[in-house]
Amino acid sequence: MRVLLTGGAGYIGTHTALVLLERGHEVLVLDDFSNSSREAVRRVEELAGAEIPVVEVELAAPNSAVAAALAGQDFDAAIHFAGLKAVGESVQQPIRYYRTNLDSTLNLLELLGDRGVDRLVFSSSATVYGDPQYLPQDEEHPVGQGLTNPYGWSKAMNEQIIRDAQAARPELAAVLLRYFNPVGAHPSGRIGEDPAGIPNNLMPFISQVAVGVRDRLSVFGDSYPTVDGTGVRDYIHVMDLAEGHVAALERIGAGVTAYNLGSGTGSSVLEVVRAFEEASGRPVPYEVVQPRAGDVAEVVANPEKANAELGWRTVRSLAEACRDSWAWQSANPQGYRTGGAAA
Amino acid sequence: MRVLLTGGAGYIGTHTALVLLERGHEVLVLDDFSNSSREAVRRVEELAGAEIPVVEVELAAPNSAVAAALAGQDFDAAIHFAGLKAVGESVQQPIRYYRTNLDSTLNLLELLGDRGVDRLVFSSSATVYGDPQYLPQDEEHPVGQGLTNPYGWSKAMNEQIIRDAQAARPELAAVLLRYFNPVGAHPSGRIGEDPAGIPNNLMPFISQVAVGVRDRLSVFGDSYPTVDGTGVRDYIHVMDLAEGHVAALERIGAGVTAYNLGSGTGSSVLEVVRAFEEASGRPVPYEVVQPRAGDVAEVVANPEKANAELGWRTVRSLAEACRDSWAWQSANPQGYRTGGAAA
Numbered sequence A, B: 001m002r003v004l005l006t007g008g009a010g011y012i013g014t015h016t017a018l019v020l021l022e023r024g025h026e027v028l029v030l031d032d033f034s035n036s037s038r039e040a041v042r043r044v045e046e047l048a049g050a051e052i053p054v055v056e057v058e059l060a061a062p063n064s065a066v067a068a069a070l071a072g073q074d075f076d077a078a079i080h081f082a083g084l085k086a087v088g089e090s091v092q093q094p095i096r097y098y099r100t101n102l103d104s105t106l107n108l109l110e111l112l113g114d115r116g117v118d119r120l121v122f123s124s125s126a127t128v129y130g131d132p133q134y135l136p137q138d139e140e141h142p143v144g145q146g147l148t149n150p151y152g153w154s155k156a157m158n159e160q161i162i163r164d165a166q167a168a169r170p171e172l173a174a175v176l177l178r179y180f181n182p183v184g185a186h187p188s189g190r191i192g193e194d195p196a197g198i199p200n201n202l203m204p205f206i207s208q209v210a211v212g213v214r215d216r217l218s219v220f221g222d223s224y225p226t227v228d229g230t231g232v233r234d235y236i237h238v239m240d241l242a243e244g245h246v247a248a249l250e251r252i253g254a255g256v257t258a259y260n261l262g263s264g265t266g267s268s269v270l271e272v273v274r275a276f277e278e279a280s281g282r283p284v285p286y287e288v289v290q291p292r293a294g295d296v297a298e299v300v301a302n303p304e305k306a307n308a309e310l311g312w313r314t315v316r317s318l319a320e321a322c323r324d325s326w327a328w329q330s331a332n333p334q335g336y337r338t339g340g341a342a343a
Helices: A009-021 A038-048 A062-071 A087-092 A094-115 A150-168 A202-210 A238-252 A269-280 A305-309 A319-332 B011-022 B036-050 B062-071 B087-092 B096-116 B149-166 B202-211 B238-250 B268-281 B304-308 B318-331
Strands: A002-006 A027-029 A054-055 A077-080 A119-125 A173-179 A181-183 A219-221 A235-237 A255-260 A288-290 B002-006 B026-031 B054-056 B077-082 B119-123 B173-179 B181-183 B217-218 B235-237 B255-259 B286-289
Touching: A002 A009, A002 B119, A009 A027, A009 A038, A009 A238, A009 B119, A038 A305, A077 A094, A087 A094, A087 A255, A087 B062, A087 B149, A087 B255, A094 A119, A094 A150, A094 B026, A094 B096, A094 B149, A119 A150, A150 A173, A150 A255, A150 B087, A150 B096, A150 B149, A173 A238, A181 A238, A181 A319, A202 A219, A202 A269, A202 A319, A219 A269, A235 A238, A235 A319, A238 A305, A255 A305, A269 A319, A305 B181, A305 B217, B011 B026, B011 B238, B011 B286, B062 B096, B077 B096, B077 B238, B087 B149, B096 B119, B096 B149, B096 B304, B119 B149, B119 B238, B149 B173, B149 B238, B149 B255, B173 B238, B181 B202, B181 B318, B202 B268, B202 B318, B235 B238, B235 B268, B235 B318, B238 B255, B238 B304, B255 B304
Parallel strands: A002 A027, A002 A077, A027 A054, A077 A119, A119 A173, A173 A255, A181 A235, A219 A288, B002 B026, B002 B077, B026 B054, B077 B119, B119 B173, B173 B255, B181 B235, B217 B286
Antiparallel strands: none
């Protein structure tokens, strides 16, 4: 299969590209490099020993520009990663977030229709479940209730838009992958998560503290009703996540189906800190600060549906994720801006 | 106040423009005339004895085009009617519906921010409530659960987008007006509802049957648990609805507030048929056909919040709505395409 990866130069896109290439598929990366790097794609090429064609265009641009940029490029399926993803920024810049995340999906759906491409995997998020009404959350959990930020709403809206587009074009088969908390990196340390500015997510923040880029970690609250009072999340190794995309693409059925991609196991913030300290051999100083508005005590996936229907499950531990994140961060303390000095 | 009316040449836009002008406000109509007529604006000018500037542009076009079209036009507030509204068509053309209805709202919000315009009234719909969980529905009824078509989803999404845009720009004050079933026309018969093609709504269909444009009305099901087995809805005279917009605009508070605009009284399909026959003196033949998927037995507004906070209530009866619809339809059997022969 030749697979279009929108946002294919990003964190999850690059790891998925690599796994697809290793499985014998071809990939075509579409990215505007607004929050990603050509160097990331170059490194995937190096790891895979394959060339990756890149189309540089903003997917949310007027659709004629996107169609023009993709002229002459054929593909059999699309995995749609492209979008803005910083929760806090989405609260500050809601119009930009909605415009980018919704228009990119609408453009892609139109493009797939025009090209007769019938397979779509969408990068969704467990954030569409809002406050957990029960744990672990399965795919039947209510969606789109009590979400607290435009990023989360844009994911829920995109799921609905894809469902409605599929209803109007029944030959389209789509999978909605609801990610829990992606962490880790390719074990080579050559590709990994490279957030611009202050990381929004726990693991890149921890690894920047361990490598000395930042002083200390802020832990948002330690009096939640959890094992040690800090928030519990379901962390999933990005290589497991990437394999989940390939499984979804290869087993895609008719209609629209949602799958949780998570491990089914929760870890507290302090458990992640300790695992990272052990993997890196470096101390990770932290201070406990006020809880953040909208945060909940615990979010854990029920991944049984993906286990059963996609023949996929997570196989990598939190310790491995910490080891691989550290391999990436220590070799690339400034991410891809490090300039490829580490190899 | 000088008020921008997006979609101001449409059914509700024209009636609202007239009431605004009669109340001493100025209006500026923005419309692309894709589903409306310049003749409608001309007739509002004639009824009001005032000139209405018109900006012809597609609000969902790239925002630079919209900003350019509005260059040199000042306004103090906006009422946002523009959008596609045919439920069945939205199921067939979801991408077009989402693109038009979401991008137009995003563009308008951006424009209001750029201009420093702080008052917005949004044309929403009781359809955001989905299947009634209780009756009559007040504004606390859950929103966005179990909606059955992209039109309804686009209204619910736009409400959320407006809420998030307001949170990021606290000086913006916005009102979400959830319409029940608008019917009737200005009593002059000069302006009214002029649907393209087969009407989607009951009253224009009935009035086209009465005037002989169509053979008979299809009544979708007669075994609902209602007074006579046919579906019950809350019909609101369009002049009452227009006055609700003006009240909302004049009393707009801080933040975002939703109001139901409905009468609080339900009428069955057959009650509307009989009221129309009486008002018109014409027979309205009908046949009972299969219920439509997604239709519910009864939808009735609780309008107490608008009554109390906006100092507004419906004052026109269903009989008056039928009389005024008939005045419009009989004088303009082909709508505005009739060519202004009636006066």
